[in-house]
Amino acid sequence: MKIIATIKRTPQRDTRMKLTPEGGLVTDQLQYEVNPFDELAVEEGLRLREKHGGEVIAVTVGPAGLSEQLQTALAMGADRALRVDTDQPLDPLQTATALAAAVRKESPDLVLMGKLAIDAENGQVPLMLAELLDWPHASFASKIEVDPAAKIARVTCEVDGGLETVEVGLPAVITTDLRLNEPRYASLPGILKAKKKPSDVMPLAEVADLPEQGLKVAAYHTLPPRQAGEIVESVEELAARLIAKNLV
Amino acid sequence: MSDVLIVLIPGGETPSRSELAALGFGLKAAGLVGGACDALLLGPNASSAAAGVAEHGARTVLVGDHADLAKPTGEAHAAAIGAVAKSGGYRLVAGPATTAMRDCLPRVAARLKAPMASDVLALGECDGSKIGITKPSFSGNLLADVDLVGPAAVATCRASSFDPPAATGAAAPIKAAELPATLAHARKKFVEMNRTPLERPELTEADTVVSGGRGTRGAEGFKLLEELADVLGAAVGASRAVVDAGWMPNDFQVGQTGKVIAPKLYIGCGLSGAIQHLAGMRNSKTIVAINKDANAPIFEVADYGLVADLFEAVPALTAAVKKHRG
Ligand SMILES: Cc1cc2nc3c(=O)[nH]c(=O)nc-3n(C[C@H](O)[C@H](O)[C@H](O)COP(=O)(O)OP(=O)(O)OC[C@H]3O[C@@H](n4cnc5c(N)ncnc54)[C@H](O)[C@@H]3O)c2cc1C
Numbered sequence: 323m324k325i326i327a328t329i330k331r332t333p334q335r336d337t338r339m340k341l342t343p344e345g346g347l348v349t350d351q352l353q354y355e356v357n358p359f360d361e362l363a364v365e366e367g368l369r370l371r372e373k374h375g376g377e378v379i380a381v382t383v384g385p386a387g388l389s390e391q392l393q394t395a396l397a398m399g400a401d402r403a404l405r406v407d408t409d410q411p412l413d414p415l416q417t418a419t420a421l422a423a424a425v426r427k428e429s430p431d432l433v434l435m436g437k438l439a440i441d442a443e444n445g446q447v448p449l450m451l452a453e454l455l456d457w458p459h460a461s462f463a464s465k466i467e468v469d470p471a472a473k474i475a476r477v478t479c480e481v482d483g484g485l486e487t488v489e490v491g492l493p494a495v496i497t498t499d500l501r502l503n504e505p506r507y508a509s510l511p512g513i514l515k516a517k518k519k520p521s522d523v524m525p526l527a528e529v530a531d532l533p534e535q536g537l538k539v540a541a542y543h544t545l546p547p548r549q550a551g552e553i554v555e556s557v558e559e560l561a562a563r564l565i566a567k568n569l570v
Numbered sequence: 571m572s573d574v575l576i577v578l579i580p581g582g583e584t585p586s587r588s589e590l591a592a593l594g595f596g597l598k599a600a601g602l603v604g605g606a607c608d609a610l611l612l613g614p615n616a617s618s619a620a621a622g623v624a625e626h627g628a629r630t631v632l633v634g635d636h637a638d639l640a641k642p643t644g645e646a647h648a649a650a651i652g653a654v655a656k657s658g659g660y661r662l663v664a665g666p667a668t669t670a671m672r673d674c675l676p677r678v679a680a681r682l683k684a685p686m687a688s689d690v691l692a693l694g695e696c697d698g699s700k701i702g703i704t705k706p707s708f709s710g711n712l713l714a715d716v717d718l719v720g721p722a723a724v725a726t727c728r729a730s731s732f733d734p735p736a737a738t739g740a741a742a743p744i745k746a747a748e749l750p751a752t753l754a755h756a757r758k759k760f761v762e763m764n765r766t767p768l769e770r771p772e773l774t775e776a777d778t779v780v781s782g783g784r785g786t787r788g789a790e791g792f793k794l795l796e797e798l799a800d801v802l803g804a805a806v807g808a809s810r811a812v813v814d815a816g817w818m819p820n821d822f823q824v825g826q827t828g829k830v831i832a833p834k835l836y837i838g839c840g841l842s843g844a845i846q847h848l849a850g851m852r853n854s855k856t857i858v859a860i861n862k863d864a865n866a867p868i869f870e871v872a873d874y875g876l877v878a879d880l881f882e883a884v885p886a887l888t889a890a891v892k893k894h895r896g
Contacts, residue, residue, distance in 0.1 A: 336845060339708045345715075413685060414676075438827060442714075443707050444688045449644070449676035458645055458758035461673045464820065476761065480820045481669040482829075483581075484765040488643060491757030500827060501814060536685025536723075540715040542707070548852065551872045553864075557883050560858065560876050561890035569778075569835045569856055570802060570891045 323376035323470050324430040327367040327400065328421060330382065331391040332357040332441045345541030356391045359436025362498040365505040366466060367434050368399045374470045377401040379428060383420045385409045389521065396516035397508030403519070404428070408526040413537035414442075418450035423529040425455060430493060432475065437462050437497035452495040459495040460488050464502050468492075571721055572605030575658060576628070577651050577665040577675075579612050579642075580619035588774055589619075590626055590734030592666035595690070595727040597627050597735055602696040603661050608632060610654050610747060612647060613639045624742040626735045631744045638753035644670075645755035648677035654747050655682060660722065662701060664690075667726035667830070679724040686724040687716055689830075691731045701725075709826050710849025729774070730832035730853065766819040770796075773822065776805035778835045781824055781851070783809040785840020785861065785880055789817050794884045795839055801891050807831070807851075809841045825850035839880045843868025860884065 331354040333339065340348040356364070367378040380395035382388050383406040392403040406420045425433060435448040452459035464485070465478035473492040478485050480499045490496070508516070526532070554560045564570045576596035578589050585593075593609055600607035606629035611620055616633045624631045632654060638646045647670065655663045655678060663678060665671040667689045679686035687703045691713065694702030700717045703725065707714040718725075773779060780799040786792050792806075799806050808818040810825060824831060826849035836854035841847060843859070843866055851857070852871050859872035860883050869875040876883055 333708070335709075337708075338845075339712055341712070415680060415683070415685060418680065440709055440826070441707060443705070443709075443826070444686070445672055446676040446679065446686050446688060449648075449673070450680040453648070453677040453680035458643075458755045459677075460758075461644065462669060479669075481673075481763075482821055484763060484819065484821060486763045487761040489759040489761055494757070499820075500810060501820065533683055534720070536718060536720045537687070538717045538719060540702070540717055543704075543713045543715070545711070545713060545852070548857075548871050549873070551857070551869070551875055553869070553875045553877065557876065557878070557886040557890060560874055561887060561894065563874055564835070564856075564858070564891075565894050567856065570894065 323370060323374050323432065323468065324428065325367040325370060325376060325378045326381050326425060326428060326430045326433045327360070327363040327378060327395065328381050328433065328435045329360045329364070329391050329395055330357045330439045331355070331388055332439055335440065341542055341544065345543060347542060354391065356394050357436050357439045359438055359498055361505040362500070362502050363434035363436055364395045364398055364400060365503045366498060369503065370468055374468060379404055379430070381421065381424050383408065383412060383417050392521060393516050394508060396519045397512040398506055399512060401519065403521040404524060405521070406524045406526060406529065413535050414444050414446040415450055415533050415536060418447045418454055419532050420526060420529045421447065421451050422454040424524060425451070427524070431470070432468070432492055433495045435495060435497050437499055448495050448497045457494050458490040459497070460490050461497045462499040463496050464499050466496060466502070571659050572603045572661045573658065574600040574603065574605060574607045574662045574664065575610055575655060575660040576607060577610045577612065577663065577671065578623070579647065579670050580615040583615055583618040584622045585619050586775060587734055588666055588729035591729040591732045592664070592727055593623060593626055593628060594735045595732040596664060598732070599662055599664070599693055599696070599701070602693055603701065605661060608658065610634060610651065612650055613642060620744045621741070624744055625737045627738050628742045631742050632747040633744060634747040634749055636749050636753055641760040643755065643758050643760050644673035644677065645758050646753040647674035648681065649753040650747070650749050651678045652681040653750050657748065662723050662725060664725040664727055666729045671726050675724050675726055682722050682724065684722040684724050685718045685720060687718055688726050690725050690727040706849065709845045710852070711845055728830055730830065766821055770799055771803065771805045773805045773807055773824070773829045773831055777833055778802045778804035779807050779831060779833045780804045780837045780839070781807035781809070781841065782812060782839050783841020784811040784815070786812065786817070791840070791881065792817060794881065798837070798884055798888045801888055801895070809847050838868055839884055841868060842866045843871065
């Protein structure tokens with residue numbers, strides 16, 4: 323099986339972001355990592371390869387700095403990397419269009435993607451990609467079973483109200499949720515090997531029909547602070563407060 | 571091109587508070603862009619829920635009932651919504667940020683070649699060329715003001731941030747939506763849905779939520795929380811750590827990647843208050859935290875904090891509430 327796992331780089335997961343007075347992001351001190359949901363996608367790709375054979379290609383869209391996150395995927399065990407090269411910030415539909423070009427070039431059996439990037443919190447690119455390719459998709463996967471001969475994946479999805487199971491014919495796009503797996507750490511030999519693995523670059527100019535940017539972030543704000551709370555000394559005091567406020 | 575289409579996949583025969591809140595979002599958006607708001611109801615409950623929706627200010631209620639929506643997939647929903655959106659030439663197509671809508675609206679956006687905003691918290695400036703919205707970003711740590719530029723846009727809204735519109739006293743006409751003959755994708759099949767049995771109110775609809783973290787130490791500890799929830803008529807929620815450990819079902823998770831809730835009262839017991847958890851509950855009107863670690867971050871957002879062992883404090887609180895209620 324040929325599997326693509328897509329990657330975005332996001333600020334380290336518990337970073338408290340700082341803002342400029344104009345509402346821009348302060349990025350010079352930021353430490354980046356592979357978006358946690360994309361790490362699950364890479365891990366799942368590796369597990370499917372271990373079971374069914376084939377190769378895992380880590381794919382991203384963005385500037386050369388992203389090579390670091392591609393190296394992480396290669397060090398985890400991905401076979402090679404592909405980056406659609408651009409310095410300009412792309413919106414979700416543009417990103418999906420660029421990824422679609424990379425996917426068409428590789429024609430994999432499966433594209434695994436994080437269900438959400440923890441920075442922009444849009445959760446749009448995977449389904450936009452599926453639509454652009456006219457492929458089926460499965461979202462929020464907590465279990466993926468593939469039958470490569472029948473070209474089918476059976477996917478358990480974490481949805482409101484419980485767990486839904488769907489079947490998608492391959493090729494398909496599947497997005498990963500938290501309980502799908504536990505991503506492995508890159509080992510030292512893995513890190514050394516990663517440096518020798520092939521890493522291709524595709525210029526953004528090769529992407530046909532890139533739409534105009536439709537989503538633009540004008541400014542960021544911090545959240546309105548919550549009023550300082552009160553530490554109560556006992557359960558009786560807590561109950562009294564809640565009763566006084568008519569909350570219980 | 572200045573009308574708004576609100577899409578609902580009704581969960582029951584009458585619209586829920588959050589479904590009506592999404593309609594409230596649509597009416598507000600329609601006011602800002604200078605158009606009318608239609609509602610598109612999809613699926614087996616569409617016909618029965620239509621009357622309840624029609625009283626709340628929509629111009630027209632479109633009912634999309636179709637064999638392919640009996641056991642629907644995101645692809646089928648997207649095909650239905652895409653067809654109605656195209657023929658109606660809507661300025662904005664939106665729905666509540668449920669998993670079902672998140673599983674189809676990005677496909678609709680790609681069909682329409684339109685930008686999309688996810689999890690809208692507020693509407694900003696709108697004009698002929700853009701729709702301004704505010705949404706969470708960076709694990710709910712920041713708010714982003716976003717412009718959706720172009721003739722059409724797609725969005726999901728956070729229902730807890732909008733009010734359900736009052737009944738108008740007049741009913742909108744209810745019409746059948748014109749849908750393509752086939753909605754299903756040739757290579758996608760619904761297999762089964764395993765519903766979490768629900769013994770208490772739905773998390774996103776409840777006025778009170780009792781939520782537990784790893785400090786509960788397992789299903790036994792959660793019993794204490796459930797007893798408190800039952801005296802309060804509350805829903806039960808959980809942190810990711812609890813769901814990962816298998817103590818509670820996945821759809822009880824509150825947080826950035828679980829349910830986002832804003833009840834009148836949130837009681838968090840034995841959970842640390844990681845930013846991803848806060849992202850799901852920090853808009854609760856009153857937050858109570860019970861944690862034995864005085865330095866737990868949950869106390870930074872709590873209106874009332876109690877530094878205590880939950881195994882003693884929660885049963886005592888249950889007893890106190892019972893006594894108060896007589
Ligand atoms: C990409 C990503 C997405 C995530 N999404 C979510 C999400 O949606 N929701 C979510 O909740 N988390 C999410 N997380 C996980 C989050 O970062 C935390 O790991 C998680 O919320 C911790 O759960 P917890 O508070 O139950 O456990 P812990 O952090 O282990 O906290 C347990 C707390 O219980 C207290 N305690 C222990 N015993 C007792 C006792 N007897 N009495 C009282 N207090 C006690 C301790 O003092 C401690 O504060 C996400 C993480 C990532 C990376």
